[in-house]
Every structure is written in structure tokens, then in C-alpha cells.
Amino acid sequence: MALGEMVDVGHLGNRQRTESKNYHCVLRQARDSCSSPWDSIPPRLSNLLGYSPSDDGRPNVVDVVQGVSPWGGSTALPLYDAFARSFSLSLVWVVSLHAGCTALFSHRERFKQLASRIVGDDTISAARTIHKILDSVDDHGIVDIFSKHEPKQIIASIYALSKLQAACQRHERENDVLSGSNRGNGLSQELINDLCKCAPFAIAAYGWKLDLATAGKLHRGDLNAVLKLTSISPSDVVTVNWESRPNRPAFYIARDRKRKRIILSIRGTWTAHDLLTDLCCTPEDYHVSLWRSHRAHSGMLEAARNVGSLAKETIEQELKDHPGYSLLLVGHSLGGSVAAILGTLWETEFSDITVYVYGPACVTSTSMGSDKGLSIVSVVLEGDPFSCLSLGHVADVSGALDYLCQNRELRSAILMNTDGPAKMLDSRALEWCSERMQEIQASMTPGEKLYPPGRLLFIHQDKKGSHCEIQEVSRTFFQHLRIGPKMFDLTRHVPRLYEASLRDGIVRKNKEN
Numbered sequence: 001m002a003l004g005e006m007v008d009v010g011h012l013g014n015r016q017r018t019e020s021k022n023y024h025c026v027l028r029q030a031r032d033s034c035s036s037p038w039d040s041i042p043p044r045l046s047n048l049l050g051y052s053p054s055d056d057g058r059p060n061v062v063d064v065v066q067g068v069s070p071w072g073g074s075t076a077l078p079l080y081d082a083f084a085r086s087f088s089l090s091l092v093w094v095v096s097l098h099a100g101c102t103a104l105f106s107h108r109e110r111f112k113q114l115a116s117r118i119v120g121d122d123t124i125s126a127a128r129t130i131h132k133i134l135d136s137v138d139d140h141g142i143v144d145i146f147s148k149h150e151p152k153q154i155i156a157s158i159y160a161l162s163k164l165q166a167a168c169q170r171h172e173r174e175n176d177v178l179s180g181s182n183r184g185n186g187l188s189q190e191l192i193n194d195l196c197k198c199a200p201f202a203i204a205a206y207g208w209k210l211d212l213a214t215a216g217k218l219h220r221g222d223l224n225a226v227l228k229l230t231s232i233s234p235s236d237v238v239t240v241n242w243e244s245r246p247n248r249p250a251f252y253i254a255r256d257r258k259r260k261r262i263i264l265s266i267r268g269t270w271t272a273h274d275l276l277t278d279l280c281c282t283p284e285d286y287h288v289s290l291w292r293s294h295r296a297h298s299g300m301l302e303a304a305r306n307v308g309s310l311a312k313e314t315i316e317q318e319l320k321d322h323p324g325y326s327l328l329l330v331g332h333s334l335g336g337s338v339a340a341i342l343g344t345l346w347e348t349e350f351s352d353i354t355v356y357v358y359g360p361a362c363v364t365s366t367s368m369g370s371d372k373g374l375s376i377v378s379v380v381l382e383g384d385p386f387s388c389l390s391l392g393h394v395a396d397v398s399g400a401l402d403y404l405c406q407n408r409e410l411r412s413a414i415l416m417n418t419d420g421p422a423k424m425l426d427s428r429a430l431e432w433c434s435e436r437m438q439e440i441q442a443s444m445t446p447g448e449k450l451y452p453p454g455r456l457l458f459i460h461q462d463k464k465g466s467h468c469e470i471q472e473v474s475r476t477f478f479q480h481l482r483i484g485p486k487m488f489d490l491t492r493h494v495p496r497l498y499e500a501s502l503r504d505g506i507v508r509k510n511k512e513n
Helices: 014-033 043-049 079-106 108-118 121-135 151-174 189-204 208-214 222-230 272-279 298-321 334-345 391-405 408-417 427-442 495-504
Strands: 064-068 074-078 237-241 251-256 261-266 283-287 293-297 326-332 353-358 374-381 455-461 468-473 505-507
Touching: 121 272, 121 298, 151 391, 151 408, 151 427, 189 222, 189 251, 189 261, 189 326, 189 353, 189 374, 189 495, 208 222, 208 495, 222 237, 222 251, 237 298, 251 298, 261 298, 261 334, 272 298, 272 334, 283 298, 293 298, 293 334, 298 334, 326 334, 334 353, 334 374, 353 495, 374 495, 391 408, 391 427, 408 427, 455 495, 468 495, 495 505
Parallel strands: 261 326, 326 353, 353 374, 374 455, 468 505
Antiparallel strands: 064 074, 237 251, 251 261, 283 293, 455 468
């Protein structure tokens, strides 16, 4: 039997009952021998992790993760045993990955020959780019806290930073410091309705697989999914390209006769090739004219160029054949961010371009869509993990954690002043937290952040999800990667949720000065 396993003695014979009693004696002795690792954990952090310490400060054996025994009885693992097993599995995975990479790179020439036969040159090029990024993380300001500090200090700092961020977020919202520059005007219900009606075109780019995975609906092929979701006729599907490559996502072109638009819809991340595009995440400059330039995510910039080279001629012909039609670029996640960059590349080529982005990734460090003739609107749902994720965001978090790891007194003060939920803190405590955050930010070199593109609409949902409020915000709203238990909640990124939230959303007017 493994240490920490408890047996239902009601299903055992006399001999097994005796063995079970002896086993529990050994278990109690093992528990009593536990000492220093648990004594060093702060009580507040112990509660966070789910420990229930006994009178002597050690974890109680009855605090268990319940399971089902393969023999029909109950089984239970102490939390510390479960964490140890998870850590062991992770360690085995890392060691195996390291051994595999070592074996491959020790025979580099053979590996190149094998790779050239299995994958294309574009995949190899993307993999090399990602390898360079990983080798140069220090150049982007990311601090390797795991090599500088003990795990106990890192965990305590993560907890303290999460509490401080929650308090600062409430302080900022109460003082309305993150609202958009166009206060009280410019955001109409007509725009929200149009965003909602165009969302199915972005969803349809995923084909039949997305609805099957998220809604249990089965469409007979990708083309049927487009027709069903968008309610257009088969003759209005101009061209489709369902095969993605690194730095070239899938897309399709269609006519929306009802709204007189030619629509280019670009698919978001769905395959391993799309993931390679996401990971080529260093910023890169590009020029759209002699007097105007932007800076954007390098993988998505290359993707926009590749999609543009394939789609431009068809779109030009469609706009020529249908006078009075305008051009609309749509996409979710990766697809929307690529569409936004493509809109800037085409702003001198086409007279009227609209870009709708649902669940955008962090793609640019400059403003996009402010010129006449180009309109870029991004919709961000509260809790979407990709709206605040770039190398610069990671650099800021690592710098803040490094500072807190070196300042134990500050960690303790943060926990004292943020005791309880952020909504229960008074104005004095919130102001103190804001000052401490400014102190931490002043101590580190900020990384270069990328942000969602264009005009930013933020959707806030109540806890029950029955009420949605839409507000225009500035990009400073997305300047911090916030740490919390739901910071990587992918359910907040599902495209269907965006469509439903826009349908139920109510426009909120920002506070006047």
C-alpha cells in the first residue's frame, strides 16, 4: 500500500483487518514525524492551499482528496501526498523532455534530415524563431525567479501579489481611471447590434469542429457549418482555405448581400500550426506608408501578409463586381488579431475597411484604426486570459515577484492590509495598496507590452452571467497580467460566449469628468 492510502475495513477479512489496523499505526507515526516543511508555511497560505493544520501546526491526515478505490472501497490521499505525486509526474515529464531534446540535438544533422521529411520549411522556421525567443527571454526583461528564490518565497509572493492586484483593480474602477477617452459618447447600441450580427461569420471560420466541441452540434462539413451559422446561400461563399500553416491561418471569403459587404473571416487558433504562429511573439516594426508605421506581434504580422497575398486579388475583384459593397474583416482570437494587422496593411489599398475582433490577443504596441477609412473594433470579455498576455506582461509579473521575494516585510504588510475580499476593503486600505503597487513598479524595468488592437469594448458580466454591461475602455485597462485562480480560464475565450454576451449586452456610458 502507498503511504496516505486509507482502506475501508468493512470489506476485509480478519487478517486484512489486522493488517489495516497495523497500517493505521504506521500512518500515525508517519504523520507525527512530519515537521519542518509544514511549520514554515504561513497559516494564511495554508488556508489558501486547502490545508487544515492540527494543534501542533502539522497537516491533519484526515484532510484528504477523496477518490474511488479500484477494489470497490474508498481511498483517500493526503493533500501533501497528492502534491508530491503531481510534482513527481511533472519532474518525470521535464526530465524525459530534456533527455529527448539532448538526444536529438546531439545528432543535429540527422535531426535536420528527419525534420525536413516530416514537416515543412515554414514549420522549421517557426520552431527556430520560438527557440531564439526562449534563449533571449532576459532581453525582454523576464526575471528567472525560480533560479533566484526558494519555492516557499515564490508561492508567498504570488499570493501577496494577487491580493494586491485585486485591491488595486477595485481602487482603479472606483476612481474610473481606466475608462475610455471618449467618455459618455461614441458607443451606440447600433454598433453592438452589428458586432453581434457579424459574430457568426467569425465563428464559422472554425468549421464544424467548434460547434461539436463546445455545443454538441454536428454540421456536415465545414462549408455546411458556414452556411448554417451565417444564413447565406452557397453561391455567396466565394472561396475557402481550410488548411492552416505556420504563420498562415485558415480563412474564407463570403458575400453578405443583406448588409452589402464582402467579408474575409480568419480562423483563430485551432491546430498546432496556429500555436506556432502564436508563439512567435516578439514585437516587430512594419511600415504601411512613408509617414506611418506600426509595431506588432511578429508571427501575426507574417500571418497577415500571407493571408493578404492569397486573398487580395479575390477581394479586389469582388468589390469591383459589386459596387456599393464595403470590406469587412472579422476573426476571433488569433484570427481577429491577424485581421486587425491586415486592415492596417490594406488601409492605403481599399477606401473603406471595417475590422471586428472578438477575443483579441495582445498584438500591437501602437494605436490602430484611427485613420479615416479604417475602423478596428475589439471586443474583450471579462476574464479572457489572452487580453493581458505578452512578453512584456510576463516580464512585469516576474519583476514584481522578484521584488516581493526580496522584501518579506512588504509581503507581510500587504497581507495585513488586504485581509478579506477586496470588496470589503475601505478607501484607506485601497489607497495604501495603490501606493505599494506604484512602489513595486518603480523598482523594476517595465517590459514592452502588446495590447488588443483598435477601439476596445469591455464586457462585464455579473456573477450569475445573466446581465452583461458593455463599456469602452482605454488600453491601459489591459496593462497588467492579473494573478488569480481563474487567470487561465479558457471558457472565457469561447467565441460562442462572445456572441451571447453581445446579444444580451447593455451599453454603459462612462462617468463624465
